[in-house]
Amino acid sequence: MTETRVLGHSLPRMDAAGKVSGTAVYAADFSLPGMLYGALLRSREPHARLVRIDVSRAARIPGVRTVITALDVPDVRYGGAVKDETVFARDRVRFAGQPVAAVAATSLEIATEALAAIDVVYQALPPILDVAAALAPGAPLVHEDWTSYTALPILHRDGNVCNRARIVVGDVERGFEEADEIFEHRFTTASVHQGYTEPRAAVAQWDSSGQVTVWSNTQLPFEIQATLSEILQVSSSKVRVIVPGVGGGFGGKLRVGVEHFAALLARKTGRAVKVMTTTEDELRAAYARQPAIVELKTGVTRDGRITAREGRLWFDTGAFAGSGPGVASVATLMLAGPYRIPNLRLEGYAVYTNKTNFGSFRAPSGPQANFAVESQMDAIADALGIDPLDFRLKNIVREGEEGPTGQVLSAVGLEECLLKVADAIGWRDRRPAPGRGKGLACGWWTTTGGSSGVYVKVNPDGTVALNTGAAEIGTAALTGAAQVLAEDLGVRLADINVVSADTLSTPFDFGAQGSRTAFAVGNACRAAVAELKRQLFVLAAKQLGVDESALSLGEGCVIAAAEGKRATLAELARLSQASGGGLIAHGTFIAPPTAYDAKRVEGHVYPAFHSPSFHAHAVDLSVDAETGEITLHRYVVAQDVGFAMNPTYIEGQIEGGVAQGLGQALSEEIVYEEGRVLNANLTDYKMPTALDLPRIESILVQHPSLVGPYGAKGVGEPPNIEPPAVVANAVASAVGVRITSLPITAEKVALALGERAT
């Protein structure tokens, strides 16, 4: 491996000082003089006909500047894969929490007071509360007009199903015939919220030219620009989205959240308007993770070879499709798992119900599918009398083999991950004491594609500006990308300044999603340096009187080593400013398409994993036989990161991702009753605190990707995938009961122990 000066080192992130001193500005902190405050009236009914809305009382309250409803905004249906959403409910509300009206007032207090003065008459309709009800014969349709909606032609839609994605490989029936034993299991998972500490927030202001500027904490400024252009019915050049700072996203800040309300209220009032979500709204009306039902049927030979798998996963996507059709697609790749299975029939469904539009949450579909697959792997191993580690090692994919859709896998570090994690947890002593057990689980994940552009400018003092359209959402991905830039350009990290995420002035970026930011922006930086090098060498060759081929970059200089001459980047930047408009380069990157067998997929919007990562987790825990309470002792992750760009922040991703995953595994659930959320506050929605988590040990495995910068793979999402499965497996190992629904609460464990005793 090449020696690196900057990249691969645990340097402090570039924005740390501002964040610890309170000077970093987040969208929630952003304000403008004379700004109004917006508030949303949300439906209390999960499903109803909207008979009448009377805003006249609210509009008369002193300080209220406007009240808007569906009648005041363009009649537009928008959305990603399916255009099924409207800004406000029009004549029908489809979930409890759906916006019905919005108020702008001189204070948030007045705006909130005005909400109570809006009179709405609902005629309640029976709600569709879950997937089973939505799929029942003769079930009413959540969207009666679904056939008239614009949708991606590739989708397989049918009534309440807004997509069915499918992978078919080989012949599952024959595969089951070849099996000695067939195992069937059913799993369910609850909805969980991303839990970012900064609410979604946006400030919008229109100027006299008819351009609206929106300061928002979105992960995807360019997507928000496009969506706002659609909703506001103005050209995208009239929409400027700027991301000041983001207090966590985890997928929950991908889609339009409050930006459109801020922009519509600002247009109506001619004033800047700020809209921010409340915790209650976050838990009842945001883009939380889809609840899922998973059915798996797997055939194996007596010696532990998997011959066939049939799997179905149903996601409750809520009242709108949103991310659902895509997440259902990804789920099918996850149902195959990182295993070599010759015969597959896997289906992922996104199903409409009368709940909030569930969305993308860190490794969307990953934890739900992995919980099922990896729980079943252990159940099968136990039934066959094979060690679960050995059973996995027998079936995992290896270098050069095919993924489920025929992609050829390379840089497969899975065996190393499994062996290292097993060794670290002391696997051969799986049940060290009564009530104590160890579990392991493994998985794979993608590094999402999409393109990235950067401008890199060399300043006359030798510092370098990195201008990127990607937002820093907390992962330190832009520090990683800047480390790539510093490495290649031969400067220090301290010489680089980052300007980011302004749709007017920064180059396009597909956005901070899918574990792609450091990977894609890092590669765009490499391309920019290649171009800068060309510019620098032309200038330096002339300046130093040497041939361009004799030049190299290093120590903030262009160096002609043989001649013992050098010119500083500062010097060359000044020279360029005097003669050629300054040194600037545009670097771009798009991940090359991953080849797959199109005959194997249907209704699929994500048919292959780019630069896939592989990982294994292990936990050592105890279960209280009386109460069912789980105590975590140790947690170990071995993750193939390709190349560790900044080990400290990769560990940070692993520790944080595991923490979130353990929340889903053990305590987190958005609880619904008759279509309404019962626990829309942070006391009853139980995210892990510092006391609830063990130390999390990270082992970084490095099988370099052929595409990533210096071999790096995406690292942000994977740590969130395995925790539920690994906990379920360890509980089974500790006390012999298998919990098949998330979260694995003490109550469920105690009940299962009680049932077994009777």
Next chain:
Amino acid sequence: MSMALTLTVNGETHQVLAEPHRTLLDVLRADLGLTGTKENCLEAECGVCTVLLDGLAVNACIVLAAQCRGRSIVTIEGLAAPGEMHALQQAFIDQGAVQCGYCIPGMILSAKAYLEENPEPTETEVREALAGNLCRCTGYQKIADAVMSAARAMRS
């Protein structure tokens, strides 16, 4: 119905006019522009708005500004002299304990109050002291490491 309040924030005296029901958080952010104190749940469940009130960590979202008359408030902006870093701030940077950073001001101030009380804590004690401050990015490990490391630095 606003009332005149004299508040001492980060050692400076401020005169503000505020209605009696307004919270310290709102006055700090909106009237004094001290947005280093963060806003989220507004029900004392998440801890991002933690400030020091007479040296004790409180959730500014449920303290009325009027209750703070004649008392000393320290926000993250006032933890160290301008251009300097408190040992806790430096440790959070050095240990890689900062990701999105939104919980960090509150986390640091909770830690500050706790270390005044117990300068030689165990890691478990630190975790207990920070259990009222939610962080969704870090899994708390590097935060606990940072507080332990700052505690050592502050003792020496």
